[in-house]
Amino acid sequence: MQKLSKIIYLVFALLVIGAAAFLIFFEKDKSKVLNEPEKVTLDFYRYYLKDIYNTNDSVESPSAKLNSNGIYQLDTSEHVKFLNESVYFSSTFYENEIPVFEKCNEDLKTVTVEEVTDAGTFPEEFAEACDFVFYHQWVGGQGEELNTVDIVKSEVAQEFAKVTVVVGNRESGPYSYPIVTLKKEIGGWKISDIELSFEITN
Helix, strand or coil, X not given: CHHHHHHHHHHHHHHHHHHHHHHHHHHHHHHHHHHCHHHHHHHXXXXXXXXXXXXXXXXXXXXXXXXXXXXXXXXXXXXXXXHHHCCCECHHHHHHHHHHHHHHHHHHCCXXXXXXXXXXXXXXXXXXXXXXXXCCCCCCCCCCCCCEEEEEEEEEECCEEEEEEEEEECCCXXXXXXXXXXXXXXXXXXXXXXXXXXXXXX
């Protein structure tokens, strides 16, 4: 009877130790997953495909409007507001976009109201450096039905990470492979750049 009690006690002790070890591992793993750049990237693209893509284009890509001097320039107000209020983006994201927007604005200076009106189109059509406004910069689409996203690969090096995702359609398959650069800040991992690709890069 005493021997049986020892066996029961030993089994119970092993179960307690095993459960404790599992909980420690689970909590550690859970914490790691919640803070990984892959998780941030997936969360962002799931939110983007559901709430922004094909529904609120102005937050993703600014469009040209006439300013007070009668010159076409990009209106970035909605775009900047979205980036500032979003939990996903680093302040460096917009800083990286500025050179692209400046080139577009330079081209837009030569576009006249008359030629836009006569052509019945957008001023960006006459500005070669503004072609990025005609597609969704974060997936490359032009209205296609995109409803899936998954991680392809990722590289993490100290405070920086690069995550490649595949965006596509459940029926037709992959569409694009955005490459997302993130940096680790006080509030966690933030997106600092998104580079479009339509194939998996090395």
